[in-house]
Amino acid sequence: MVDKKFFRRFTGTIASVAAAASLTFVPVASAAPDSYPDVKIGDSHYEGIMALSKEGVVKGYENGKFGQWDDITRQQVAVILYEAFDLEAPKDLDDVLSVYDDIDSKHIYAKQIAGVTEAGIFKGSSGSFHPGKMITREQVASVILLAKDLEEYNSAEEKAIELDNVDASHKERVQILANLGITNQYENYRAQQPISRGAFSTMLYKLEQKVDELGNKYQLYDNKIIKDINVDSMYDNIAYLSEVPREAGTDGEVRAVEYIESEFKKLGYETEIQPFPIYDYKSEAKVQIGDTEIESPHAFNGSESGKVTAPLKYVGKASPKEVADVEGKIALIKRGDLTFVEKVQNVLDKGAVGVIMFNNNDNGNYFGEVRNGQNIPAAAITKEAGQKLVEQLDSSEVSATLDVNTEKIEKTSYNVIASMKPDPEQDTGQLVTIGGHHDSVPGGPGANDDASGVSAVLELARIYADSPIDTEVRFMTFGSEERGLVGSSYYVDSLPQSEIDRMVAHFQMDMIGGRDAGDDNPAGGLIMYTIDGEKNLVTDLGAASVSRTLTEMIPYGQLGRSDHQPFHDVGIPSALFIHSPVEPWYHQPTDTIDKISKEKLQQVAEIVGSSAYQIVRPETPALANDQVAEGFVDYQFEDRPVD
Structure with missing residues (x-):
C-alpha cells in the first residue's frame, strides 16, 4: 500500500532522479537557484518549476539549465514516485517483476519499478514495462492520480474535454484531471505524446495545490x-x-x-x-398504590435499598423541562429518549425520594440502571401498569409506597x-x-x-x-x-x-x-x-x-x-x-x-x-x-x- 506524503516532503526530486538516468547531464547537489537560464517568466511551466524548485522538489542540471522540454522516461517516473512516496522495495523482487518480460532483479531500478508495481501505480503494457520508453501524457494522468488516491473524484461540474484519442484505460483519469483543473488542453489533450519535465512539474504542482484546496475544505473524495x-x-x-x-x-x-x-x-x-467494575444486584421490589400492590416490579440495577411512602408525581420522560414539583415525592417516569441514569439524575436533582419507571413498549419491566452516587430507590413496572397510574393521576392525587431491598455483587x-x-x-x-x-x-x-x-x-x-x-x-x-x-x-x-x-x-x-x-x-x-x-x-x-x-x-x-x-x-x-x-x-x-x-x-x-x-x-x-x-x-x- 502506498505510504503517501505531501510532496513538499519528498526525499527524492524530479530533476535529480530523472537526470541520474540521463546520458547527457548529471544533477546538481547544490541549493535550488532563483532562476534557470532556460526558464523565463511567462513560460507556461515557469510557476510550477520555480515553486517546486523553491521547495527543493526539483533542481537543475550541472550546466545550470532545467531542461524543461526534455521528455521523461517511464523508469525515471517510477524512480521519482518510489522516492517521493517513500515506497519500500518488495521482499521478493523477482516475484513482483515476473509480470514483465523486460525487467528483472538485476535492473538498475529493479527495486523502484517493483515498488511502484506492488503499489498499483504502474502495471506495464502487454507484459512489458518499457523502462526506456517515454511516458505519455495519458499515462502520467493515471500514475499521479493513482499515487494520490484520486482515481475517483466527484465533481460538481464535468468539464468538456475531447477524449476520442485517449485510450479507454486512461479516459476516466484524464477526465478527472480536467475536472480538477490540472489540464486545460480540452480540445486536444495530446494523450499519446511524451510529457516533458516542465509539463510534469506543472502537473505535480497543480495537483498538490488542488489537494491542498480540497483537503482544507473537507471536499476531498476519499x-x-x-x-x-x-x-x-x-x-x-x-x-x-x-x-x-x-x-x-x-x-x-x-x-x-x-x-x-x-x-x-x-x-x-x-x-x-x-x-x-460493574455491579449486579439481588433485589426485591414492592410498589403499592393505596391498598393495591403492582404485580412483580423490577428493582433497577444499583438501586438504593429503602422504603418510602410519598405522593406520586408524573414527569413524562423526565427531561429537564418536564421535571417540576417533585421534591419529597416519588417520580413516575416513562421510559424513552434519555438514559436511565439521566432520568434518575434529573428527578434526584429536584428532590425526588423515589423513582417508578414504566416501559414504553410491551416487553415487560426488566430494565433500569442507576449509577454510583444516585442514592434513591428505583423500580420498573410494565407499560400497562404505568399508563393506569397516569390515568389515576389525571383525576386525583395518588400516594405510593416503594420498597426496595438490594444486595450488591461486583463483576468485571x-x-x-x-x-x-x-x-x-x-x-x-x-x-x-x-x-x-x-x-x-x-x-x-x-x-x-x-x-x-x-x-x-x-x-x-x-x-x-x-x-x-x-x-x-x-x-x-x-x-x-x-x-x-x-x-x-x-x-x-x-x-x-x-x-x-x-x-x-x-x-x-x-x-x-x-x-x-x-x-x-x-x-x-x-x-x-x-x-x-x-x-x-x-x-x-x-x-x-x-x-x-x-x-x-x-x-x-x-x-x-x-x-x-x-x-x-x-x-x-x-x-x-x-x-x-x-x-x-x-x-x-x-x-x-x-x-x-x-x-x-x-x-x-x-x-x-x-x-x-x-x-x-x-x-x-x-x-x-x-x-x-x-x-x-x-x-x-x-x-x-x-x-
Whole structure:
C-alpha cells in the first residue's frame, strides 16, 4: 500500500532522479537557484518549476539549465514516485517483476519499478514495462492520480474535454484531471505524446495545490477508504459476535473482548483491555398504590435499598423541562429518549425520594440502571401498569409506597482500545476516536445492537492500518453500554486532562445494520444525533461525506443513550450514527444476523470512515489551524424519536 506524503516532503526530486538516468547531464547537489537560464517568466511551466524548485522538489542540471522540454522516461517516473512516496522495495523482487518480460532483479531500478508495481501505480503494457520508453501524457494522468488516491473524484461540474484519442484505460483519469483543473488542453489533450519535465512539474504542482484546496475544505473524495471496505468481512464479524449473548460481566462478553483484541493485534495495533467494575444486584421490589400492590416490579440495577411512602408525581420522560414539583415525592417516569441514569439524575436533582419507571413498549419491566452516587430507590413496572397510574393521576392525587431491598455483587466488564500513532515528524498532536459497544442486553444476540457497530470499528481499523496519517487514531469498543454507558464513562473519566485536550472528534456507531430500522425515512433512516442538538465537527464532516456518497442528505437530531455522551460531556465534538427509529426486535432475542442489511453496513462505514479520515490524513492541517466546512453542506435538524 502506498505510504503517501505531501510532496513538499519528498526525499527524492524530479530533476535529480530523472537526470541520474540521463546520458547527457548529471544533477546538481547544490541549493535550488532563483532562476534557470532556460526558464523565463511567462513560460507556461515557469510557476510550477520555480515553486517546486523553491521547495527543493526539483533542481537543475550541472550546466545550470532545467531542461524543461526534455521528455521523461517511464523508469525515471517510477524512480521519482518510489522516492517521493517513500515506497519500500518488495521482499521478493523477482516475484513482483515476473509480470514483465523486460525487467528483472538485476535492473538498475529493479527495486523502484517493483515498488511502484506492488503499489498499483504502474502495471506495464502487454507484459512489458518499457523502462526506456517515454511516458505519455495519458499515462502520467493515471500514475499521479493513482499515487494520490484520486482515481475517483466527484465533481460538481464535468468539464468538456475531447477524449476520442485517449485510450479507454486512461479516459476516466484524464477526465478527472480536467475536472480538477490540472489540464486545460480540452480540445486536444495530446494523450499519446511524451510529457516533458516542465509539463510534469506543472502537473505535480497543480495537483498538490488542488489537494491542498480540497483537503482544507473537507471536499476531498476519499476513494481509498470507500473502495477498501469489505462488507462481507463486517458481516462475518457480526455473525461470530452474535452467536452468543454478550451481557456485560459474563463469559459471553469475555469471548467478544478476546476476539476483538485479537483482530486489532492482527492489524498491528497497540491494544489495551481496560477492566472496570460493574455491579449486579439481588433485589426485591414492592410498589403499592393505596391498598393495591403492582404485580412483580423490577428493582433497577444499583438501586438504593429503602422504603418510602410519598405522593406520586408524573414527569413524562423526565427531561429537564418536564421535571417540576417533585421534591419529597416519588417520580413516575416513562421510559424513552434519555438514559436511565439521566432520568434518575434529573428527578434526584429536584428532590425526588423515589423513582417508578414504566416501559414504553410491551416487553415487560426488566430494565433500569442507576449509577454510583444516585442514592434513591428505583423500580420498573410494565407499560400497562404505568399508563393506569397516569390515568389515576389525571383525576386525583395518588400516594405510593416503594420498597426496595438490594444486595450488591461486583463483576468485571471491559473496554477494548486499539491505538495507531503517526510518524512523530508528521504528528499534529491531536487525537480522533471511533467507537461502538460490544455488550448486548441479557439473553440477546445483539446482532444489530451493537455487533454491527463493532464490525465497522474493526473494518475501519483494518483500512486505516494501511493508510497514511498525521493524527493519532483510537478504535475502541465499550462494555456495559446497556447498563447506562458505564464503560465509555469509565474510559473518559480515566483520561488525564492532557489527553482530553488532544481529542478533536468522537464518532460513535450504534445499530448501523438494521434491515428493518428507519421506517420510510431517507437513506434508510440514517441520522446523526448529538447530545445538545447542535451541529459540530463530526456532523459537518458526516454531512460532507454524505454529499459525496449518497444521493440524499441525512439530518442531525438530538439524542443521548449511547457512548457519545461521555465524550460530549467533557467538551469533545461527538455524534451517534444510527438508523432511526429502531427496528421491532430492538433488545429482543430476535436481534439476529438474518436481519442485518449489508447495504446499511456499507453506507455507514463509508460515511464514518471517510469523515474521520479527513481529520487524520496528512493533506489536511491540524484542526486548530483550520476552519471546518461550516455551512459548506446544507443539512437540517430533525426531531426524530429513536423508538
